[in-house]
Amino acid sequence: MKMSDYNFAYLDEQTKRMIRRAILKGLAIPGYQVPFASREMPMPYGWGTGGVQVSAAVMVPEDTLKVIDQGADDTTNAVSIRRFFEKTAGVAVTEHTDQANVIQTRHRIPEQDLTEGQILVYQVPIPEPLRFLEPSEVETRKMHSLEEYGLMHVKLYEDIAQHGAIATAYAYPVRVEGRYVMDPSPIPKFDNPKLTMAGIQLFGAGREQRIYALPPYTDVVSLDFEDFPFEASKADHACGLCGAIDSYLDELIVDDQGARMFMCSDTDYCAGRQEETAA
Amino acid sequence: MTPLLSVEGVSKFYGSRIGCKDVSFDLFPGEVMGIVGESGSGKSTLLNCLAGHLVPDQGTVGFDTRTDGLRDTVTMSEPERRMLSRTDWAFVHQHARDGLRMNVSAGGNVGERLMAVGARHYGDIRAQATDWLGRVEISADRIDDRPSAFSGGMQQRLQIARNLVTGPRLVFMDEPTGGLDVSVQARLLDLLRGLVREMGLSAIIVTHDLAVVRLLADRLMVMKDGHVVETGLTDQVLDDPQHGYTQLLVSSVLQV
Numbered sequence: 426m427k428m429s430d431y432n433f434a435y436l437d438e439q440t441k442r443m444i445r446r447a448i449l450k451g452l453a454i455p456g457y458q459v460p461f462a463s464r465e466m467p468m469p470y471g472w473g474t475g476g477v478q479v480s481a482a483v484m485v486p487e488d489t490l491k492v493i494d495q496g497a498d499d500t501t502n503a504v505s506i507r508r509f510f511e512k513t514a515g516v517a518v519t520e521h522t523d524q525a526n527v528i529q530t531r532h533r534i535p536e537q538d539l540t541e542g543q544i545l546v547y548q549v550p551i552p553e554p555l556r557f558l559e560p561s562e563v564e565t566r567k568m569h570s571l572e573e574y575g576l577m578h579v580k581l582y583e584d585i586a587q588h589g590a591i592a593t594a595y596a597y598p599v600r601v602e603g604r605y606v607m608d609p610s611p612i613p614k615f616d617n618p619k620l621t622m623a624g625i626q627l628f629g630a631g632r633e634q635r636i637y638a639l640p641p642y643t644d645v646v647s648l649d650f651e652d653f654p655f656e657a658s659k660a661d662h663a664c665g666l667c668g669a670i671d672s673y674l675d676e677l678i679v680d681d682q683g684a685r686m687f688m689c690s691d692t693d694y695c696a697g698r699q700e701e702t703a704a
Numbered sequence: 705m706t707p708l709l710s711v712e713g714v715s716k717f718y719g720s721r722i723g724c725k726d727v728s729f730d731l732f733p734g735e736v737m738g739i740v741g742e743s744g745s746g747k748s749t750l751l752n753c754l755a756g757h758l759v760p761d762q763g764t765v766g767f768d769t770r771t772d773g774l775r776d777t778v779t780m781s782e783p784e785r786r787m788l789s790r791t792d793w794a795f796v797h798q799h800a801r802d803g804l805r806m807n808v809s810a811g812g813n814v815g816e817r818l819m820a821v822g823a824r825h826y827g828d829i830r831a832q833a834t835d836w837l838g839r840v841e842i843s844a845d846r847i848d849d850r851p852s853a854f855s856g857g858m859q860q861r862l863q864i865a866r867n868l869v870t871g872p873r874l875v876f877m878d879e880p881t882g883g884l885d886v887s888v889q890a891r892l893l894d895l896l897r898g899l900v901r902e903m904g905l906s907a908i909i910v911t912h913d914l915a916v917v918r919l920l921a922d923r924l925m926v927m928k929d930g931h932v933v934e935t936g937l938t939d940q941v942l943d944d945p946q947h948g949y950t951q952l953l954v955s956s957v958l959q960v
Contacts, residue, residue, distance in 0.1 A: 558808075571782070571783045575819040575821070575822075576820070579812050579819060582815055582826065582829065583812050586812065651825045652826050652827050653826050
């Protein structure tokens with residue numbers, strides 16, 4: 426099939442308009458989950474169908490795209506989505522955070538601060554933060570509309586009662602502008618403080634058919650107890666490759682003897698620091 | 705004295721069938737009222753109308769709110785009504801699993817209402833939960849166990865603790881002792897009676913068990929086919945029943 430057989434960025438223009446309307450509504454009501462008519466995408470649910478649709482809707486031909494999966498530019502999911510847009514949109518791609526206009530991410534926020542004009546698109550598996558506490562969608566919507574969020578703290582209470590500390594390490598619930606409680610997608614709670622940023626953040630859940638958004642500089646507060654305050658935790662090590670002590674680390678087993686190594690999960694950040702050291 | 709709950713001509717129909725029809729009464733602070741009747745007589749329908757779970761087709765249910773005095777809870781906005789049901793009201797279900805979160809620990813179950821009204825201090829929440837488990841005779845070392853690990857009687861007591869922790873003024877109980885064996889029933893009734901007296905609670909108890917209302921209720925309302933057929937002081941109604949159906953009901957109790 427020739428490139429010209431696809432509409433720009435795969436989706437047809439009507440679909441993109443529909444998604445843009447949902448995005449605009451999401452930006453107008455930060456943290457509110459806007460339902461949208463999610464399309465079948467040429468990839469399985471759970472691989473980022475929501476993120477891809479949002480990216481396709483905001484993308485223009487002049488854009489430069491970066492895709493990360495758990496912080497890395499070179500993993501299967503990141504590579505295939507990047508190639509998907511290279512093929513269907515013909516946009517430029519990059520691995521450098523500061524050169525991208527649109528960054529689609531799964532499970533991480535880049536270490537380098539985003540600037541105004543950049544868009545961060547998250548892939549979201551389950552958008553409803555109350556889902557595992559309240560199975561009924563009717564009820565959770567009502568709880569959101571009436572601001573009944575006591576249940577969210579029941580989950581944190583259970584954590585402390587069982588583990589002695591808030592053990593939720595990812596998808597840590599946040600309150601947006603003092604109104605909606607939001608699931609920040611499965612980013613580590615280390616990234617939660619970065620949710621208040623200069624860039625636009627869009628969240629797309631394809632299977633669950635929801636879009637939500639955070640405009641720049643939105644006030645985002647991680648939920649906690651007065652005597653168990655929120656803590657943005659990470660492994661207590663330095664990166665084995667670049668020596669960074671301020672970045673989120675992955676733990677790798679590097680040989681058959683079980684030797685371990687910690688390294689930055691953000692590959693672009695790590696590579697940049699290594700280059701600096703070499704220069 | 706202003707009534708805590710003032711019910712005026714409440715009716716609920718299921719299509720052409722009558723759920724309950726034209727029920728009126730006043731409940732005063734500290735008073736416990738029993739509603740008895742056979743299955744299908746409209747007791748639970750009435751209770752659900754009063755507690756805001758069902759919308760009555762006719763009538764008003766006035767509640768003496770702390771801030772604005774007597775308000776009709778039927779026409780009240782939903783957030784206000786839900787706020788009432790988290791703070792000033794309590795609802796004890798017949799089956800404890802309807803009123804409990806089975807996958808949340810006992811402490812979390814008791815603490816939920818506290819967190820729902822804004823408690824954000826873990827230590828305080830836990831201390832209150834421990835205190836309430838003690839009051840309903842559940843030992844403190846079970847605080848982190850899930851209700852599924854509890855016996856039926858314990859689950860029911862946990863449900864009561866969970867409901868009373870925010871200090872409600874009005875408790876709705878739907879067959880609170882149903883499905884429990886008699887010795888467990890007796891302990892639960894003892895406990896309930898103690899709590900009601902100690903906290904000065906008003907309560908509406910729906911039951912088909914006349915022994916329960918004899919022990920707990922000051923006043924009695926007898927229902928049949930959706931209508932109230934007899935009302936009066938508990939002892940008066942049970943000892944000198946006037947209506948034919950009440951006479952039948954009282955004489956149907958098995959004597960041991």
